[in-house]
Amino acid sequence: MIRFDSVTKSYPGQTRPAIDGVTVEILRGEFVFLVGASGSGKSSFLRLILKEERPTAGRIHVLGQDLRTISTRKVPYFRRSLGVVFQDFRLLSNKNVFENVAFALRVIGKSRGYIQSAVPETLKLVGLDGKGKRMPHELSGGEQQRVAIARAIVNKPQVLLADEPTGNLDPVTSAGIMTLLERINAGGTTVVMATHEAGIVDQMQRRVIELSAGEVVRDERSAGYAVVGETVAVTSVVGAVPADRAAIALAAVDAEADEEAEAPVAAPAVATDGAVADELVASIRADEAAQTTDAADGAAEPEALAAAASVADEEAAAQPAERARSKKGAAKAAAAEAAEAAPAPEQGADAEEESGTVTVAAPKVTRQGMRDAQPLYVEPEERDEVTDEAAEITAAATMPVEPLPAADAEGDADETASGPPGRPAVPAASKSAHLTLAERLGLRSPAGPRAGDDDQEVGPVK
Ligand SMILES: Nc1ncnc2c1ncn2[C@@H]1O[C@H](COP(=O)(O)OP(=O)(O)OP(=O)(O)O)[C@@H](O)[C@H]1O
Numbered sequence: 237m238i239r240f241d242s243v244t245k246s247y248p249g250q251t252r253p254a255i256d257g258v259t260v261e262i263l264r265g266e267f268v269f270l271v272g273a274s275g276s277g278k279s280s281f282l283r284l285i286l287k288e289e290r291p292t293a294g295r296i297h298v299l300g301q302d303l304r305t306i307s308t309r310k311v312p313y314f315r316r317s318l319g320v321v322f323q324d325f326r327l328l329s330n331k332n333v334f335e336n337v338a339f340a341l342r343v344i345g346k347s348r349g350y351i352q353s354a355v356p357e358t359l360k361l362v363g364l365d366g367k368g369k370r371m372p373h374e375l376s377g378g379e380q381q382r383v384a385i386a387r388a389i390v391n392k393p394q395v396l397l398a399d400e401p402t403g404n405l406d407p408v409t410s411a412g413i414m415t416l417l418e419r420i421n422a423g424g425t426t427v428v429m430a431t432h433e434a435g436i437v438d439q440m441q442r443r444v445i446e447l448s449a450g451e452v453v454r455d456e457r458s459a460g461y462a463v464v465g466e467t468v469a470v471t472s473v474v475g476a477v478p479a480d481r482a483a484i485a486l487a488a489v490d491a492e493a494d495e496e497a498e499a500p501v502a503a504p505a506v507a508t509d510g511a512v513a514d515e516l517v518a519s520i521r522a523d524e525a526a527q528t529t530d531a532a533d534g535a536a537e538p539e540a541l542a543a544a545a546s547v548a549d550e551e552a553a554a555q556p557a558e559r560a561r562s563k564k565g566a567a568k569a570a571a572a573e574a575a576e577a578a579p580a581p582e583q584g585a586d587a588e589e590e591s592g593t594v595t596v597a598a599p600k601v602t603r604q605g606m607r608d609a610q611p612l613y614v615e616p617e618e619r620d621e622v623t624d625e626a627a628e629i630t631a632a633a634t635m636p637v638e639p640l641p642a643a644d645a646e647g648d649a650d651e652t653a654s655g656p657p658g659r660p661a662v663p664a665a666s667k668s669a670h671l672t673l674a675e676r677l678g679l680r681s682p683a684g685p686r687a688g689d690d691d692q693e694v695g696p697v698k
Pocket residue numbers: 247248250253254272273274275276277278279280281667
């Protein structure tokens with residue numbers, strides 16, 4: 237489905253290649269995590285698949301096509317088989333949820349009738365039923381990412397590429413997004429996800445391709461974030477404290493599920509200095525409490541998702557029983573284990589405050605420890621059956637794409653490049669700042685920088 241043969245990508249002005257002699261194959265229906273340090277080449281790998289970048293050497297085949305043989309004019313058609321999700325969501329801030337998803341269909345010339353049925357269906361699939369009229373700023377981060385995922389899958393792509401899709405989300409919301417991505421994958425879509433999030437990778441135990449300085453240094457099936465037996469040093473910043481946040485967040489979900497909102501949540505696994513630690517925990521608790529509703533939505537997943545889930549995935553069927561632990565059990569186990577695993581304060585707690593940012597050095601934990609203490613991902617219960625809907629999605633995803641007549645670009649032409657209000661700026665956006673949204677989504681050929689190109693110009697290229 238995706239094959240790299242001795243692929244090297246060197247950017248002008250860079251001394252070493254971003255991708256260095258990579259040979260790898262990703263099969264239809266796989267769920268692959270792309271991991272590696274910042275700058276190791278993950279985004280470049282995804283951009284090469286999208287044909288946003290050209291390899292300096294080597295060959296790339298995607299969906300049976302040698303990317304070198306796809307002309308620039310044909311790139312938009314090629315990309316219709318690929319859905320893309322970014323860390324910063326990239327929604328059209330002046331369009332409502334429905335229009336954000338419809339946008340992906342309008343630019344490829346789908347009929348009004350098709351859009352009227354496909355969009356609500358997809359919104360239901362991602363758990364946003366009834367939220368079509370909301371504006372992006374009226375949604376939580378997790379909901380905004382669901383809109384972005386809906387937009388990516390509404391065209392029923394065979395491959396979904398996700399570049400740090402949970403990078404701006406808290407652990408509980410991330411867990412909901414991961415559940416959604418797993419369901420999409422179970423419906424037959426190949427998913428390739430670049431991530432830094434060890435907890436997610438450890439929990440899901442899918443194929444892991446690790447890049448280091450552009451080279452594949454590990455390609456392992458059913459793996460975690462780090463090599464077995466290796467310890468993982470986690471340096472956390474307020475707002476992203478993996479181990480304890482996950483345990484607390486899931487305990488909070490549990491508490492709400494039991495309608496015991498006032499019950500105390502689990503103590504953090506990360507030992508910190510007194511005042512800083514207290515402040516940290518208080519902030520985390522407040523944050524998680526605010527997110528609980530979204531988390532519950534995400535973790536529970538609508539029935540439509542269950543219905544859409546799952547063409548037979550032998551690997552998934554063979555998952556160990558431990559992955560099917562209930563949410564409640566997982567949270568409790570995590571809380572207990574996290575409490576037990578908490579090191580003495582002097583071991584892990586080197587907290588400091590620097591220019592307004594509190595940085596906490598988390599303890600070194602084993603891979604097993606992380607997996608046990610971080611139930612970010614909870615396996616869906618036995619609801620995943622092959623259904624007509626799933627079969628329909630898979631069939632539609634494999635249909636050839638017809639060239640389409642000129643599109644109506646009106647109305648959908650304005651996109652603000654900025655991320656959602658109050659969210660951090662995301663470096664990925666700047667990497668391809670010259671691309672319009674339609675180009676980034678693979679709906680239009682990249683035409684390079686154009687004067688006054690802040691506005692979106694959309695429409696298929698014949
Ligand atoms: N457009 C570009 N021009 C020049 N160099 C680039 C460009 N894009 C990426 N690079 C360089 O290529 C290397 C790999 O970058 P890439 O963004 O692929 O890494 P990454 O693993 O995705 O990093 P991160 O996790 O921080 O997003 C880095 O050294 C980066 O500076």
